[in-house]
Amino acid sequence: MNQTxxxxxxCVAVILLVAGGAKLADLSGFSATLRLFLPRKTPHLAIRxxxxxxxxxxxxxxxxxxxxxxxxxxxxxxxxxxxxxVIVTAAGFAIFRGRSxxxxxxxxxKKFDLLSIARSGVLVVAAxxxxxxLGPTAALSDLDxxxxxxxxxxxxxxxxxAVRALDASATNLGRT
Amino acid sequence: MAYxxxxxxxxxxxxxxxxxxxxxxxxxxxxxxxxxxxxxxLSGSVxxxxxxxxxxxxxxxxxxxxxxxxxxxGNHALKAFPSLLEGLRELSDLDPALDIVVLSDGDSSLTxxxxxxxxxxxxxxxxxxxxxxxxxxxxVSPFMILVDSAGRVRASSLVNHDWQVTTLYKIACLEPxxxxxxxxxxxxxxxxxx
Numbered sequence: 001m002n003q004t005x006x007x008x009x010x011c012v013a014v015i016l017l018v019a020g021g022a023k024l025a026d027l028s029g030f031s032a033t034l035r036l037f038l039p040r041k042t043p044h045l046a047i048r049x050x051x052x053x054x055x056x057x058x059x060x061x062x063x064x065x066x067x068x069x070x071x072x073x074x075x076x077x078x079x080x081x082x083x084x085x086v087i088v089t090a091a092g093f094a095i096f097r098g099r100s101x102x103x104x105x106x107x108x109x110k111k112f113d114l115l116s117i118a119r120s121g122v123l124v125v126a127a128x129x130x131x132x133x134l135g136p137t138a139a140l141s142d143l144d145x146x147x148x149x150x151x152x153x154x155x156x157x158x159x160x161x162a163v164r165a166l167d168a169s170a171t172n173l174g175r176t
Numbered sequence: 177m178a179y180x181x182x183x184x185x186x187x188x189x190x191x192x193x194x195x196x197x198x199x200x201x202x203x204x205x206x207x208x209x210x211x212x213x214x215x216x217x218l219s220g221s222v223x224x225x226x227x228x229x230x231x232x233x234x235x236x237x238x239x240x241x242x243x244x245x246x247x248x249x250g251n252h253a254l255k256a257f258p259s260l261l262e263g264l265r266e267l268s269d270l271d272p273a274l275d276i277v278v279l280s281d282g283d284s285s286l287t288x289x290x291x292x293x294x295x296x297x298x299x300x301x302x303x304x305x306x307x308x309x310x311x312x313x314x315x316v317s318p319f320m321i322l323v324d325s326a327g328r329v330r331a332s333s334l335v336n337h338d339w340q341v342t343t344l345y346k347i348a349c350l351e352p353x354x355x356x357x358x359x360x361x362x363x364x365x366x367x368x369x370x
Contacts, residue, residue, distance in 0.1 A: 006179055
């Protein structure tokens with residue numbers, strides 16, 4: 001059980017970090033998706049603020065889960081977040097079928113479809129497995145935590161840079 | 177084995193795998209047509225609505241009150257833009273009622289005089305923000321989207337040649353009303369797929 005929970009926790013954390021980093025690099029695109037779910041008259045600043053909030057939640061929760069896996073309070077919060085993803089993808093499928101979900105910013109061209117709901121469901125299952133009892137040796141040493149914090153930062157930075165490079169290469173097509 | 181060791185090793189491996197996966201995806205996108213084929217909107221989908229003033233201070237809105245509206249994403253400084261001018265002129269003659277709007281991603285104060293000089297001054301030039309481009313899912317330019325008065329996308333594609341302008345318009349006119357025939361929607365970049 002320990003190993004399953006550890007693997008699931010690490011998987012969910014890494015997925016959250018990649019998703020957060022990719023969304024951070026394409027905030028305009030993600031804001032456009034968020035706009036679909038918000039009232040029509042919602043101010044641009046509020047939409048952008050919501051987008052930043054979602055990105056921050058993903059990065060903080062992913063990073064914290066990876067660096068301090070012993071924190072039991074993180075598990076239900078991450079489980080709730082993944083459940084929210086399922087609700088959003090289901091609503092997107094029902095109302096905005098075929099539109100880009102931008103779950104991974106410009107990194108993905110995935111749309112609101114049945115597969116996106118299934119993917120979110122898998123994430124919920126993984127988050128559920130991660131809530132399993134980790135055992136008495138759950139706390140990482142300071143060195144391990146520091147190394148994983150560095151790995152998390154590098155992962156987010158690499159994702160951010162890669163998505164920005166992709167966006168720039170597409171935007172510059174046909175330019176003088 | 178202690179949980180902390182298992183967790184640390186798995187986490188490191190996953191981080192490395194994630195970085196490799198991200199760069200692999202980027203490589204696939206950058207080396208193939210996927211980089212541009214995923215842009216635009218499905219025909220039949222609901223187009224974003226907005227109301228903005230052009231460079232002359234006139235208010236324009238999308239979707240249009242009647243007929244079709246051609247939204248051009250890009251600006252006169254684009255390398256491919258001169259290739260579109262004859263197509264735009266032909267289209268303007270073909271359907272004088274067509275509402276043509278240029279959502280300029282550059283300096284719209286320079287784009288508007290450009291259209292004046294080449295005799296297409298009746299085109300509305302509006303400063304298009306990055307977030308507005310994102311709402312249309314457009315990153316590459318010059319890109320065109322045709323929207324009808326019901327607010328539905330009729331056609332969308334990257335355009336590099338003048339013949340593509342008129343072809344896209346014809347596709348939009350041939351497109352059945354999506355409200356009548358659900359499930360007939362096409363992905364954006366219809367010309368690229370043709």
